[in-house]
Amino acid sequence: xxRIGVILLQDPSKIFDINAPAIRELxxxxxxxxxxxxxxxxxxxxxxxxxxxxxxxKKPLLSASxxxxxxxxxxxxxxxxxxxxxxxxxxLCRFHAFTVKKELYQGLxxxxxxxxxxxxxxxxxxEVFQENQWLVADGVLLDAAYFDSLQSxxxxxxxxxxxxxxxxxxxxxxxxxxxxxxxxYCQRAAITRDLGIIEQFDWFFTxxxxxxxxxGKISAKQANKVIYSRRFSK
Numbered sequence: 001x002x003r004i005g006v007i008l009l010q011d012p013s014k015i016f017d018i019n020a021p022a023i024r025e026l027x028x029x030x031x032x033x034x035x036x037x038x039x040x041x042x043x044x045x046x047x048x049x050x051x052x053x054x055x056x057x058k059k060p061l062l063s064a065s066x067x068x069x070x071x072x073x074x075x076x077x078x079x080x081x082x083x084x085x086x087x088x089x090x091x092l093c094r095f096h097a098f099t100v101k102k103e104l105y106q107g108l109x110x111x112x113x114x115x116x117x118x119x120x121x122x123x124x125x126x127e128v129f130q131e132n133q134w135l136v137a138d139g140v141l142l143d144a145a146y147f148d149s150l151q152s153x154x155x156x157x158x159x160x161x162x163x164x165x166x167x168x169x170x171x172x173x174x175x176x177x178x179x180x181x182x183x184x185y186c187q188r189a190a191i192t193r194d195l196g197i198i199e200q201f202d203w204f205f206t207x208x209x210x211x212x213x214x215x216g217k218i219s220a221k222q223a224n225k226v227i228y229s230r231r232f233s234k
Contacts, residue, residue, distance in 0.1 A: 010061065010209065012201035015080055018088045020065035032089050038180055040089050041128055045178050048082045049140040053231075054165055056108075056223045060215035061205070072224070074165065075100075075141050075187060076215070079124040082140055092129040095198045096136075099123065099211075100190035103162040108223040117218070120192050122211035127197075131181050139176040139184025142166060146231045147176055147186070160189040164230065 055072030064084035067077045086093040099120040125138035160169045167190030178184050198204045
């Protein structure tokens with residue numbers, strides 16, 4: 001009975017709720033359906049990146065329309081919203097899951113809560129098919145204002161930076177903004193285990209239920225306070 005309940009609660013059609021009124025109204029309001037595919041992708045990625053700011057909710061797993069209503073999200077919930085919007089507009093995309101080291105979230109929660117986190121946490125990004133190739137759209141994770149505020153910390157790191165929701169290689173070629181032809185990354189340096197492209201979402205949301213709950217150990221109130229203060233620190 002419990003297992004059936006979990007499946008119903010985490011029904012992929014309810015998570016990627018492409019027919020939710022708020023999703024349909026947004027697409028109509030932004031006129032995305034009437035754009036050529038390249039422009040659709042640019043507008044949708046920019047929307048998820050900057051209009052849905054980086055932040056946490058009390059529940060670690062939300063439907064796309066719930067993420068839209070909250071106006072903020074982290075890697076998993078932003079990926080859910082991004083895939084839903086791209087799917088709704090007929091753009092070929094895929095959901096790539098993996099685990100990340102907890103250092104990704106260092107600084108966003110208290111030392112006590114941070115120590116209680118497992119060493120590896122579930123995460124994801126979306127890949128979009130454009131220019132005859134699959135392009136990683138992980139750059140939508142951190143809004144531009146917040147990412148810009150983090151860059152002052154990069155000089156303290158050597159080869160990579162990890163913390164405050166960001167984990168990137170400092171190779172002098174950092175791409176978080178999409179130009180239509182490039183990969184963008186915000187958490188690549190934190191990946192510990194590749195789970196591959198997820199196609200069976202009923203399995204995924206059931207198999208990793210405990211992993212989603214562990215993300216709830218990150219205090220949304222505390223993390224959002226840190227994020228807000230850093231976003232407007234300059």
